[in-house]
Amino acid sequence: MLGLVIGLAAYAVWEYPTGSLRAVGRDEYREIFGAGQYTKWQSNVGRAQMLQVVFASQMASMADTATMWHEARVLGPFAESLAARTGDSIIELDHRRYPLTRMVPLRIDVWTYYHRNRDGGWRLSTSLWY
Numbered sequence: 001m002l003g004l005v006i007g008l009a010a011y012a013v014w015e016y017p018t019g020s021l022r023a024v025g026r027d028e029y030r031e032i033f034g035a036g037q038y039t040k041w042q043s044n045v046g047r048a049q050m051l052q053v054v055f056a057s058q059m060a061s062m063a064d065t066a067t068m069w070h071e072a073r074v075l076g077p078f079a080e081s082l083a084a085r086t087g088d089s090i091i092e093l094d095h096r097r098y099p100l101t102r103m104v105p106l107r108i109d110v111w112t113y114y115h116r117n118r119d120g121g122w123r124l125s126t127s128l129w130y
Contacts, residue, residue, distance in 0.1 A: 018033075019031040019032050019033040019034070019054075019055070019056060020032055022078065024074050024075055024077070024078045025074050025077075028074050030055045030056070030057070030071070030074070030075055030078075031055060031056040032053065032054070032055045033054040033055060033056065033096065034053075034054050035051065035052065035053045035054070035079075035082055036051070036052065037049060037050065037051060037052075037086060037088065038050045038051065038052035038092060048089045048090055048115075049086070049087060049088040049089055049090070050088060050089075050090040050091070050092055051079065051082055051083045051086060051088035051090070051091050051092070052091075052092045052094055053075065053078075053079045053082065053091065053092070053093050053094065054094040054096060055071075055075060055093070055094070055095065055096065056095075056096050057071050057095045057096070057097050057110075068095060068097070068110055068112075071095065072093055072095075072112040072124075075093055076093075076114065076122070079091045079093060079114070080114070080122050089115065089116045090113060090114070090115045090116075090125075091113065091114040091115075091122070092111055092112070092113055093111065093112040093113075093114075094109060094110075094111055095109065095110035095111075095112070096108075096109060097109070097110055112124070113125035
C-alpha cells in the first residue's frame with residue numbers, strides 16, 4: 001500500500017505541469033504554460049502562421065463544455081494581442097484540462113482555433129477534443 005501511495009505521489013509530481021498566472025480580464029487569471037509560433041504554411045498564394053497558446057483549465061465535470069467556451073472567450077483577447085505582435089494569422093488555444101482537481105494528473109486536450117477574416121478581424125474556427 002505504501003508503495004502505491006509513493007508511486008502515485010511520484011507520478012503526480014512528475015506529470016503536474018507548472019506555468020505562470022496571467023491576468024486575462026477583470027478578476028480573471030489563467031495559468032499559461034507557453035506561447036509561441038507552432039507552424040507556418042507558405043505557398044505562392046499566401047501564407048498562414050499559427051500561434052499556439054497552451055494554458056491550464058479546470059473542469060467541473062467530465063463533460064464541462066460551458067467552462068471550455070467561457071475560457072476560450074476570456075483568453076481570446078490575450079492570444080489576439082500576442083498574435084498581432086508576431087504577425088500570426090491563426091491562433092490555437094490548447095486547453096490542458098484536468099478533471100475535478102489539478103492534483104489528478106489525467107490530461108484532456110482541447111484545441112480552439114481562431115483565424116483572421118479578410119478584414120483583419122478574428123473569428124472562431126472550431127474546437128477539437130482529444
